[in-house]
Amino acid sequence: MYQRKIPIDYECGLSVAMEVVGSKWKFCLLDEIAKGKTRPRDLVSAINGITKRVLQKQLSELELHGILGKTIYAEVPLRVEYFLTESGKSILPLVSAVDKWGLEFAPQLKTIMEREAL
Amino acid sequence: MYQRKIPIDYECGLSVAMEVVGSKWKFCLLDEIAKGKTRPRDLVSAINGITKRVLQKQLSELELHGILGKTIYAEVPLRVEYFLTESGKSILPLVSAVDKWGLEFAPQLKTIMEREAL
DNA sequence: ATGGATGGTGATCAAATTATCACCAAATGA
């Protein structure tokens, strides 16, 4: 999210979690993969606004962090499927919880932001 | 977190939640306030690495979003106390859950990052 | 041989967030 020069505090769960999953698309990505969209091109079309390049970067970070794994099929055209590792699966409850909270909070935020925009 | 030009999608809970709480210090801040550190100067000394200015900005954003409220006491020197609103309290379970997950995941991330640094 | 579909990478620019520094204000006590 924003901490490379300023190193991660491994003693702080919040710091660790933010490093791994705190960025614009990652929660959304995990959600889609959990829902069965496993191929890059499917993810690009499923996630509104993301570009190929950015997707690729986020996927490879999640892979590096051991949240995702991938399977490469020797087909033509090439087929690659990403999947959640055990660690990845362990975040899913959090993803739903965050999503749920966000939906409940949305009306309030909307009201506030619209009032603000005057 | 990173979405002003690209507007918030109020239909997407993840988008909403990230907007409100997805930034370097906010989870941490809510955690400390819940634990009783309510005054700015206490927060600065409680949270390792944050500066006065940044704290102030995050507090005022949380206040704007209706997550925090504040009470100003007409004392000398001036005393201000921030508190969690009902919405603010409703995130606390999420904060603990994220923290817990992060702590469980920390060893794995640490191993991976150290291996990577070679 | 040309173009399409798929997955992927590097360079670079734009945008957002965080950090730093200086500064203001009120009131108290030395």
Add this chain to the structure above:
DNA sequence: TCATTTGGTGATAATTTGATCACCATCCAT
């Protein structure tokens, strides 16, 4: 008068993240 304490703001740099664009490779079908 001057420093201290507390809360707060503005301007600007530093850092990180996300977006864009161009490109490579493989294999197939036309």
